[in-house]
Amino acid sequence: MDFRQAEVFLAVVEHGSLGKAAIARRLTQPAVSQTIRALERDFRTPLFHRVGSGLVLTPAGEAVVKPARQILRDLATARASVAEVSGAPSGTLELAAIYPVFEQPLIELIGAFRRDHPGVTVRVTEPDNEEVLLQQVHEGRVELGFCHLPTAGPHDVPGLTTHVIGRTELCVVMPPHTRPDLPDPLPFAEIPDLPVVAAPGGAVARLAVEERLRAAGMRTRLGVVTANRSMQIPLVLAGTGMAWTGRRSADLAEVRGAVVRSLAPPISLPQALMHRPGHLAPSARALRDLAVQRASTA
Template sequence: MEFRQLECFLAVVEHGGIVRAAAALHLAQPSLTQSIKALEKELGIELFHRIGRGIALTPAGSALVKQARQVLRDADTVRASAAELAGAEVGQLQISAMSGCIYHPLLDLVSAFAKQHPEIPQRITEADSEQQLAEWVREGRVELGFGYLPAPGSSPSHPEPELDITVLGHDELCLVVPVELSAQLDDPIPLSGLPELPAIAVSRGAVARQTVENALRNAGVRTSLGVVTEHRELELPLVSAGLGMAWTTRASAEGSPSVDVAVHSLDPPVELTHGVLRRRGHLAPPAQAFLDLALSSAERND
């Protein structure tokens, strides 16, 4: 078995077919098809069902995806470690962050890393949920995942025995309301004195929503749901349009000057904890260097 065969297999999975995968790999379609067939023959299993002009993973193919990603990730780590011992700057930094909550320290880290390691390209992807973020790290699609963590003592939305979790800091959660209502509210606003507005919330299971619901429950407060969205970036525009109130971090609210909303602190304060997920074991040198940079930055800001 060759690494290239696994790369071809994963390309077909990730691009949804032979045609797009061949274009992404800059291969002729017959060459890619032959590579997949050779891998199937060597493994003695069928990886894809051929359905008309399309393909779909077989159960055996689905089971191979995680292992194939791990093999290629481990191979990249070995290459990068060997190059580091030889004094060469090689490899690629692959990280992911939560959609809608890429906090500004991460942007600072990306900039600082680029200055320190200009020869190492960075690939940053956005995850739609904490579950997806953990899955990408666990499967080896990325080495580091930055996002929000369940509060201590709460039930985690995704138990992760295979991952190491490091806390980097905390973000203040604020109440965001339409501007015309702001003058009627205290600042900070007591949880017991929330306006009678429907809540705009992200999907159930998200750490931010769990954190808000726990705080409201502890304060004996109930609210009505107005809009539930999977797209976190829609919360502020929906508030601005007068559809309700929402909870978001101060950094996110104040970092969107194009959206006309009012931001109020909460009493008692409510915080989200942000951190980094990584698979247990050795990290490739670029990822380790980025993690070290993140930890040193967190210590300075502590």
């Protein structure tokens, strides 16, 4: 499978049809069809099942997805390495981040990187939870991933290189009408029975909080679930419920009228930067080194 075949194959995977993949790749539908047939001849097995008007992967096709993404990522890394030798790094650096894992520090990190590497475009996506993020890094969809790690246990992630570069102290942020005489720090057993503005299930911060709540004989009563974490504080301020967030976001929410408390006992989650082992594109290597350097001097 060469680079062009990998591009076409992944376009069909993403769009679920030959026609939509052809439009996305600016090709004719017969050209896309011929490419898929050629791959199936090479692999000697069907890669897609036709279901209705669309296509779904066969088990063999699912096995091809990761190598295809690896081909595209390796070529992008090679191009970036050549660009570095020829002059300043350029191209696009793909990141995934569970925001606000790093809150302002992540913004400042990207800002400092862009000042040093103005020719590089940084694209940041926000997966629903850490499990999705790790899969994206494993598969080469992104070069670097920023997320929380569980508080307990080893911090090495199988198959990835992991750098712990900070910690997030979780706070509870409550609507402005919440009674102001709550103790600070706030024991879990005394947290008001309010609905929660929560991240999707599986998020490390949510799991850590729910574990502490269960230990205190309480449970989460969901009000809103949103993968868009930037909506959490506005929803709390609108009276929708309470949320668990980092100290910086909590401080900003308090200025806007929210009732904020530290937790007792505290929850402090390791912040990690992760990438696949081996050679990184120059731009990814530069951002990783900058993050590690900043963590060592913090």
